[in-house]
Amino acid sequence: MHVLVVYESLWGNTEQVARAVADKLGSVGTVDVVDSDAAPITVDGYDLLVVGGPTHAFSMTRAATRAEAVKSQSALHEPARGIREWLNLLGRPSAAIPAIAFDTRVDKPRMPGSAAKAAKHELRSMGFGTTVKQETFRVHGYEGPLLDGELERASAWADEVIAALGLGSRADR
Structure with a gap:
């Protein structure tokens, strides 16, 4: 099993979630974790794709929302892509592989929209298997930190993904 985890992170919260998910998925194979700027533009050779990013303006970020996050919210990193x-x-x-999506979102005020839902829709339209429900992880304010327990929830979600996709552990294989 070879897994690709691609994340976009402006304050580091989404990266933390991506790494927690990757750590758990490492129990079933090799995991490559890369930010969206450095991610390969093919998934050939991978058996599972994980995509995560922050929710901005009710969906996945755009160049303008990332620039605004840096300008008005002092985001630490502005991904070019x-x-x-x-x-x-x-x-x-080239072959149908499963893909899962997650996002990070401010806890209060609760806002509609989801980068994960939009990413899942895009992945499905591209031919990826998207049977596993997307997940949201909450942060305090725009910059975070993550709410208490969110990294543990990310790990538990990865366990649910393993079970839902029938991946089992290395010991089971």
């Missing part, structure tokens, strides 16, 4: 742009560059998979 977010998950939206990366998905637009990504070629269709």
Whole structure:
């Protein structure tokens, strides 16, 4: 099992979630964790794709929302290529592989929209298997930190993914 985890992170919260998910998925195979700026534009050779990013303006970020986050919210990092742009560059998979999506979102005020839901829809339209429900992880304010227990929830969600996709552990294989 070879897993690709692609994340976009402005304050580091989404990266933390991506790494927690990757750590758990490491129990079933090799995991490559890369930010959206460095992500390959093919998934050939991978057996599972994980995509995560922050929710901005009710969906995946855009160049303008990332720039605004840096300007008005002092985001630490402004990706040149977010998950939206990366998905637009990504070629269709040569074989049907499963893909899962997650996002990070401010806890209060609760806002509608989801980067994960939008990413899942895009992945499905590209031919990826998207049977596993997307997940949201909450942060305090725009910059975070993550709410208490969110990294543990990310690990538990990865366990649910393993079970839902029938991946089992290395020991089971």
